[in-house]
Amino acid sequence: MSMLADRIAAARAEGRAALIAYLPVGYPDVDTSVEAMVAAVEGGADALEVGVPYSDPGMEGPVIQEAMDVAVRAGVGLPDVLPAVRAVAAAGGVPVVMSYWNPVERYGVDRFADDLAAAGGAGAITPDLIPDEAGPWIAATDRTGLDRVFLVAPSSTDARLAATVAASRGFVYAASTMGVTGTRTTVSSTAGELVARTRLVAGDLPICVGLGVSNGDQAAEVARFADGVIVGSAYVREMLDGRGAEGVRALSAELAEGVRRAGTPA
Amino acid sequence: MTTSAVSPPETRLEPAQPGWPDATGHFGVFGGRFVPEALIAALDELTEAYRAMRVDPAFIEEFAALQRDYTGRPSPITEVPRFAEHAGGARIWLKREDLNHTGSHKINNVLGQALLTRRIGKQRVIAETGAGQHGVATATAAALMGLSCTIYMGEEDTRRQALNVARMRLLGAEVVPVTTGSRTLKDAINEAFRDWVTNVETTNYVFGTVAGPHPFPEMVRDFQRVIGDEARAQVLERLGRLPDAVLACVGGGSNAIGIFTAFVPDDGVRLVGLEAGGDGVGTGRHAATITGGTPGVLHGARSYLLQDENGQTIESHSISAGLDYPGVGPEHSHLHDIGRAEYRAVTDAEAMEAFALLCRTEGIIPAIESAHALAGALVMGRELGPEALLLVNLSGRGDKDVETASRWFGLGDREHVEPGAGMDTDQQPLEGAVTSGDAVAGQDAGESA
Numbered sequence: 001m002s003m004l005a006d007r008i009a010a011a012r013a014e015g016r017a018a019l020i021a022y023l024p025v026g027y028p029d030v031d032t033s034v035e036a037m038v039a040a041v042e043g044g045a046d047a048l049e050v051g052v053p054y055s056d057p058g059m060e061g062p063v064i065q066e067a068m069d070v071a072v073r074a075g076v077g078l079p080d081v082l083p084a085v086r087a088v089a090a091a092g093g094v095p096v097v098m099s100y101w102n103p104v105e106r107y108g109v110d111r112f113a114d115d116l117a118a119a120g121g122a123g124a125i126t127p128d129l130i131p132d133e134a135g136p137w138i139a140a141t142d143r144t145g146l147d148r149v150f151l152v153a154p155s156s157t158d159a160r161l162a163a164t165v166a167a168s169r170g171f172v173y174a175a176s177t178m179g180v181t182g183t184r185t186t187v188s189s190t191a192g193e194l195v196a197r198t199r200l201v202a203g204d205l206p207i208c209v210g211l212g213v214s215n216g217d218q219a220a221e222v223a224r225f226a227d228g229v230i231v232g233s234a235y236v237r238e239m240l241d242g243r244g245a246e247g248v249r250a251l252s253a254e255l256a257e258g259v260r261r262a263g264t265p266a
Numbered sequence: 267m268t269t270s271a272v273s274p275p276e277t278r279l280e281p282a283q284p285g286w287p288d289a290t291g292h293f294g295v296f297g298g299r300f301v302p303e304a305l306i307a308a309l310d311e312l313t314e315a316y317r318a319m320r321v322d323p324a325f326i327e328e329f330a331a332l333q334r335d336y337t338g339r340p341s342p343i344t345e346v347p348r349f350a351e352h353a354g355g356a357r358i359w360l361k362r363e364d365l366n367h368t369g370s371h372k373i374n375n376v377l378g379q380a381l382l383t384r385r386i387g388k389q390r391v392i393a394e395t396g397a398g399q400h401g402v403a404t405a406t407a408a409a410l411m412g413l414s415c416t417i418y419m420g421e422e423d424t425r426r427q428a429l430n431v432a433r434m435r436l437l438g439a440e441v442v443p444v445t446t447g448s449r450t451l452k453d454a455i456n457e458a459f460r461d462w463v464t465n466v467e468t469t470n471y472v473f474g475t476v477a478g479p480h481p482f483p484e485m486v487r488d489f490q491r492v493i494g495d496e497a498r499a500q501v502l503e504r505l506g507r508l509p510d511a512v513l514a515c516v517g518g519g520s521n522a523i524g525i526f527t528a529f530v531p532d533d534g535v536r537l538v539g540l541e542a543g544g545d546g547v548g549t550g551r552h553a554a555t556i557t558g559g560t561p562g563v564l565h566g567a568r569s570y571l572l573q574d575e576n577g578q579t580i581e582s583h584s585i586s587a588g589l590d591y592p593g594v595g596p597e598h599s600h601l602h603d604i605g606r607a608e609y610r611a612v613t614d615a616e617a618m619e620a621f622a623l624l625c626r627t628e629g630i631i632p633a634i635e636s637a638h639a640l641a642g643a644l645v646m647g648r649e650l651g652p653e654a655l656l657l658v659n660l661s662g663r664g665d666k667d668v669e670t671a672s673r674w675f676g677l678g679d680r681e682h683v684e685p686g687a688g689m690d691t692d693q694q695p696l697e698g699a700v701t702s703g704d705a706v707a708g709q710d711a712g713e714s715a
Contacts, residue, residue, distance in 0.1 A: 055578040056452060056564060058459045059302045065446055077576025101300055102563040106577030128300050128563075132290065153304035155466065160306060178304055179464040 003122035004170030008206040017223035022232035024051030026071025039245035041093030043252025052099035061182030063233040078103040089120035097124040113140035123147025131167035154190040162201040171206040183214035219258030277330040279320035291480020296596035299479040313481040348627035353647025356654040370662030372403035378489035380407035383470040396451035397588030398430025400474030405439035415439040420450035448581040475518025476595030479566030490524025498528040511536040514659035515638040517589035521661035540642035542584035543611030553582035554611035555594040569596040585614040588635040616641040633662030
């Protein structure tokens with residue numbers, strides 16, 4: 001059982017890919033960011049990645065860095081995501097935390113798993129934690145039944161794809177391009193290849209694609225071959241540009257239309 | 267003052283201790299790889315290429331020839347008796363990495379990594395730099411081997427070390443000022459990793475210290491171990507005994523690991539790392555990662571780091587840009603936890619007193635980084651007494667620090683004299699330095715062992 005896999009399966013039953021939105025907690029402040037997360041869900045996101053602000057986010061491009069910098073300077077951190085998780089769940093979205101590893105380790109791996117499960121969270125995506133180093137996290141998520149989402153990349157060998165898929169629960173995150181987060185004008189051709197290679201070893205595990213998707217057309221394109229479409233920087237852009245919850249809601253509506261336009265994933 | 271003239275030991279790259287680190291880069295509970303999956307293939311490629319290269323006689327010969335003919339190795343050891351008078355009469359010898367081409371130990375590592383870059387067929391190198399020494403060394407090696415080179419440097423550091431920025435540009439490197447986060451070394455590392463993940467097909471990351479994900483801590487250590495291999499043989503030949511203590515400054519920790527490694531099996535030799543205490547560890551404004559930090563994950567490895575209750579990295583503070591880093595190499599964390607090495611903090615003021623003292627007593631202007639090790643030796647000499655023999659790694663020369671030192675001591679424009687500066691040229695500088703130096707023993711340097 002997995003909250004994320006169940007929600008992705010429900011989308012599939014509707015003949016579409018799932019839409020997964022990302023927003024960091026704390027930009028421009030905690031309350032406003034949580035309102036935006038709720039708006040993203042109301043606008044059509046199936047799941048919401050609740051981002052933990054981190055001082056050294058090595059995988060983020062400039063848009064997410066800018067928002068995280070503001071949140072970190074305001075002292076926002078991992079404890080602030082738990083109310084956001086509850087709010088997203090209450091709005092009907094599946095909340096999944098997105099966190100670099102050090103904040104989790106500092107909070108306490110077991111304590112985090114317990115508190116996240118109690119708050120109604122599905123699990124966590126850990127962009128700088130590979131399964132090889134994840135022993136305590138795997139034990140904690142097995143104990144609590146939380147999902148744990150690891151990443152695969154175009155540079156992953158077949159052996160690493162298999163190992164990463166085997167360690168993941170909920171879905172596996174296919175980082176579509178070699179690079180950092182950010183909007184791009186076209187969807188990388190490597191995305192389809194990576195999903196196809198991952199599909200060979202994934203079994204029933206859903207594959208969701210992130211990095212570089214920012215509009216309805218790109219979402220439709222990715223939704224043709226992936227089980228879920230992950231959008232981050234485009235949502236954060238709405239916040240940075242001051243369009244707030246209404247901008248986020250409109251973006252969700254556009255992206256949700258995109259994933260529906262595409263039809264059932266291959 | 268005497269200098270050494272012994273033949274260098276054979277160039278060695280194998281680990282001093284088998285299984286240290288283990289096959290996946292762990293030193294006890296520290297080290298490992300905490301990076302996005304996208305970088306794992308490149309790190310695996312580096313690991314495999316490095317492990318093949320370090321047992322390849324042709325590579326070892328090429329590396330040894332560069333060290334000899336280009337860097338100027340072996341670097342001598344120099345006794346500093348007039349300086350040592352202020353250390354309770356203990357004998358103090360310096361390992362002269364300041365005499366290397368480019369002015370510091372950083373060249374040892376970059377020549378090895380540049381050869382590795384060529385071996386794996388990549389045409390571009392990137393690097394982070396704090397004080398600029400690693401950036402200059404990388405730009406140098408890139409020029410030597412015809413590689414294109416981009417250096418990431420915190421905007422704050424480009425101001426503090428403008429001379430080194432100009433040197434890198436003269437050598438043909440592109441210098442990118444980093445304006446994210448605290449705009450210092452840690453943010454330069456983040457930007458370099460972002461470049462690497464984007465351009466990994468064509469680009470090798472020449473990491474500057476014994477931190478970062480596996481294999482960097484192991485590989486950089488192996489390229490730097492020549493410092494200790496040479497120094498151990500030189501001290502034995504000159505003095506017929508091992509030193510009582512080996513001292514080195516620790517930011518990321520590459521010069522310290524470099525000189526420690528040969529001595530790790532010598533149980534009677536104390537290994538002492540001197541961290542940057544900034545305004546004092548108690549003030550919170552420092553860069554003493556092991557003395558004042560806690561274990562966590564930063565820049566790809568588990569090690570001690572300066573972090574707050576949310577796991578956010580705390581910005582470090584040091585007068586020395588090269589030590590101004592909130593992390594430390596995982597092997598140091600391990601050496602600390604198993605009790606094989608001890609780590610102490612030296613404040614800005616203590617380091618600058620030792621800096622002035624070496625200038626005035628021995629005619630050697632040290633890097634401010636290395637002055638932290640010198641300050642540690644002043645304290646340690648008094649602790650151990652006149653029979654003690656101390657070996658200090660003088661990891662770099664101070665040319666790049668002349669402006670900082672001038673401001674600190676008020677030697678230039680009087681408007682820029684900092685409050686509490688230790689030396690006034692209108693009085694008797696050496697007297698001032700010695701008096702203040704005596705106070706070192708009672709401050710942070712002694713209480714953190």
